[in-house]
Amino acid sequence: MSEPASDLRLRKRASLQQAGAGETQLNVVQELIHRKQEERPVNGHAVLLNGLSKSFGDRRVLSELDLEIPAGQLLAIVGRSGCGKSTLLRLIAGLDRPTSGKISVAGTDVESLQSNVRLLFQDARLLPWHRVLGNVGIARTKGWRETAAAALADVGLADRANDWPAVLSGGQAQRVALARALVSRPSVLLLDEPFGALDALTRMEMHRLLECIWREHGFTTVLITHDVAEAVALADRVIVLRDGGIALDMPIDLPRPRREAADTSAVALQARILDEV
Numbered sequence: 001m002s003e004p005a006s007d008l009r010l011r012k013r014a015s016l017q018q019a020g021a022g023e024t025q026l027n028v029v030q031e032l033i034h035r036k037q038e039e040r041p042v043n044g045h046a047v048l049l050n051g052l053s054k055s056f057g058d059r060r061v062l063s064e065l066d067l068e069i070p071a072g073q074l075l076a077i078v079g080r081s082g083c084g085k086s087t088l089l090r091l092i093a094g095l096d097r098p099t100s101g102k103i104s105v106a107g108t109d110v111e112s113l114q115s116n117v118r119l120l121f122q123d124a125r126l127l128p129w130h131r132v133l134g135n136v137g138i139a140r141t142k143g144w145r146e147t148a149a150a151a152l153a154d155v156g157l158a159d160r161a162n163d164w165p166a167v168l169s170g171g172q173a174q175r176v177a178l179a180r181a182l183v184s185r186p187s188v189l190l191l192d193e194p195f196g197a198l199d200a201l202t203r204m205e206m207h208r209l210l211e212c213i214w215r216e217h218g219f220t221t222v223l224i225t226h227d228v229a230e231a232v233a234l235a236d237r238v239i240v241l242r243d244g245g246i247a248l249d250m251p252i253d254l255p256r257p258r259r260e261a262a263d264t265s266a267v268a269l270q271a272r273i274l275d276e277v
């Protein structure tokens, strides 16, 4: 049985009080961050790829791919342009069908679009004829205004509900798109280079926001990115896609929350991934 939260908090406080200055204090803080990571909820579903292949005409893009993504994991996929990253994501989302092999989410075969799986692209794709709130609550189910407003608050845009998409910055538009993806409480979130078009500072803000929301909600996340530093900053695990298969499958066991390129271990992991891209 797990320890009650109040006992855990007391024990954490006691261990902090016992800790001395300097390195010991640092170790305790790092341990707390690590525990926080272990405590996060897992509301996501596992994704399983089995012998997955995809060809377009004569061109084979994915070749007998096997991959198990555990529930709640944040997986980053990197690889050169044209290696099949978006193709793979579209297959998981049920937007396209594999040539052979199988995909399952939560043990159910994916044969078409899944209601518990949401996809976010590089461009926000907001509807210009709806205000921000209307874009987030696009399904218009019962009580949509309240749930859309809560999702907007999650991404820090509660005060922009009545704005038109045209007046938003690129980062804000992408946060609205994130809120729209989250409003139905998906169990799997697929992100296809969602921050690629943003400036470096906004990108870092979005990293923190995504990490924070993911830790709070616990959905399974697959993040496609060109940016190896982004992959290491965010992911539990990084996969390099090359020649239709997995060239590298590497756990990123760094404490959270992470700071961009903060330490030498992050830089060493980035170098290892770059070797395989």
Ligand SMILES: Nc1ncnc2c1ncn2[C@@H]1O[C@H](COP(=O)(O)OP(=O)(O)OP(=O)(O)O)[C@@H](O)[C@H]1O
Residues within 6 Å of the ligand: 056, 061, 079, 080, 081, 082, 083, 084, 085, 086, 087, 088
């Ligand atoms: N609908 C399609 N019809 C024909 N070929 C396609 C189709 N979709 C993708 N391809 C081809 O499959 C390959 C992989 O494309 P994909 O978009 O998955 O690459 P990617 O890794 O996402 O690249 P990038 O990093 O540039 O976004 C490319 O050669 C592309 O031309």
Ligand SMILES: [Mg+2]
Residues within 6 Å of the ligand: 085, 086, 087, 192
């Ligand atoms: Mg792509």
